[in-house]
Amino acid sequence: MSHMADEAREAPEAAARFLDRNAAALAELGARLRNTEPPVILTSARGSSDNAAGFFKYLTEILLGVPCASVGASVVSVYGGSLKARGALAITISQSGKSPDIVALQDAARTAGALTVAMVNVADSPAARNADICLALHAGEEKSVAATKSFIVSCVAGVAIVAYWLNDAALLGAVSRLPETLAEAAKITWPGFTAFAKDAGSLYVLGRGPSFPIAQEAALKLKETCAIHAEAYSIAEVMHGPWELMETGFPVLAYSPDDAAREITLEAVAKMRHAGAEVQVVGAGGLPFAGSGHALLDPISMILTTYLAIEKVAVELGRDPDRPRLLKKVTETM
Structure with missing residues (x-):
C-alpha cells in the first residue's frame, strides 16, 4: 500500500480535526466577515492548493455573490506589482507555507489593506506567521509527493469559511457531516x-x-x-x-x-x-x-x-x- 492511498484514507479524520480545532476561529472569522462585508476575495496558491482555491471561488461566487480571483504570485515576487486591496479578503492556501512567491503576495495584500487568512498545513511556516489569521489544516504529515488529505482539508476549510460567513444552518450541518461523508x-x-x-x-x-x-x-x-x-x-x-x-x-x-x-x-x-x-x-x-x-x-x-x-x-x-x-x-x- 502506498503512502498516497494511506494518506487519502486519513482525510476523514483530518477533516474532523480541522473542524474541531478551528471551530472558534471559524465562528469569529465568520462574524467578522459578516460585519465588514469584503467586496472581493483574492487567493494565493499553487498546484493542488490552487485547485482548492478554485473550489472556494465557486462557492463564494455562487453562495455569497462575492467575486473571487486567483492572483498570480509573480505579479509581486517577480514583476514588483503593487496591489490595491483595501477591504479585500486575501486567502493563502499552502501545504508547506514556505514558497517565497506565495508569502510575498500575502505580505503585499496585507500591506495593501486586505485581511489575510492563511490555510496551511505547517502552522509555524512563514505564511502562517505573517497572516492576520491562521487556520491550520491539521492534516498531518504527507509523505507522498502527491497531496491528497491536505487538498481535501483545504476544500473543507474553504467551505467552512463560507458556511460560517453565511451563518447558514443547512450548510453548516453539511460541513459538520463531511468527515462521515469522506469516510463513506x-x-x-x-x-x-x-x-x-x-x-x-x-x-x-x-x-x-x-x-x-x-x-x-x-x-x-x-x-x-x-x-x-x-x-x-x-x-x-x-x-x-x-x-x-x-x-x-x-x-x-x-x-x-x-x-x-x-x-x-x-x-x-x-x-x-x-x-x-x-x-x-x-x-x-x-x-x-x-x-x-x-x-x-x-x-x-x-x-x-x-x-x-x-x-x-x-x-x-x-x-x-x-x-x-x-x-x-x-x-x-x-
Whole structure:
C-alpha cells in the first residue's frame, strides 16, 4: 500500500480535526466577515492548493455573490506589482507555507489593506506567521509527493469559511457531516476505472462549477502519479476547440453532482458518446460517490474516491505514486 492511498484514507479524520480545532476561529472569522462585508476575495496558491482555491471561488461566487480571483504570485515576487486591496479578503492556501512567491503576495495584500487568512498545513511556516489569521489544516504529515488529505482539508476549510460567513444552518450541518461523508467515500471503488485510464495516451477530465476545479485536481494527479496526459476543462469550454479531439474511444472522465449544472452536463455527455468518446461519469447513475446532503459539497467526496482510483492506475502501470520521477514534495518558486 502506498503512502498516497494511506494518506487519502486519513482525510476523514483530518477533516474532523480541522473542524474541531478551528471551530472558534471559524465562528469569529465568520462574524467578522459578516460585519465588514469584503467586496472581493483574492487567493494565493499553487498546484493542488490552487485547485482548492478554485473550489472556494465557486462557492463564494455562487453562495455569497462575492467575486473571487486567483492572483498570480509573480505579479509581486517577480514583476514588483503593487496591489490595491483595501477591504479585500486575501486567502493563502499552502501545504508547506514556505514558497517565497506565495508569502510575498500575502505580505503585499496585507500591506495593501486586505485581511489575510492563511490555510496551511505547517502552522509555524512563514505564511502562517505573517497572516492576520491562521487556520491550520491539521492534516498531518504527507509523505507522498502527491497531496491528497491536505487538498481535501483545504476544500473543507474553504467551505467552512463560507458556511460560517453565511451563518447558514443547512450548510453548516453539511460541513459538520463531511468527515462521515469522506469516510463513506473512502470505501467506494471503481473497478473498471483502471482499465479505462491505464492505456490512455491522453484524456479529458471535465466538470462544471465547483466540480471543475475537482476535475483540474484529478487531471493533475493523473499527470504526476501516472504520467498520463490529462487535460481538465469546464463542460462548457470543451464544446469549443477541444471538442475536435472527440473520436471513437477517446477517454473522458466527467463529474456530475446533482447540482444546477447536472442536466447540461448530461446533455454534453450524450453528445460526446454520440461522437464516439468513451465517457465515464461520476454520479448520474455512473461511477458511485458518497453524497454529502448538499450538492455543492459533493465534489469534495468525489475527489477522495478519485485519488484511490488513480493510485491503483499508477500501481498497475508500475509507477510509484509516492515518488514521481521529476517532482518533490515542497516546490519553492519565485
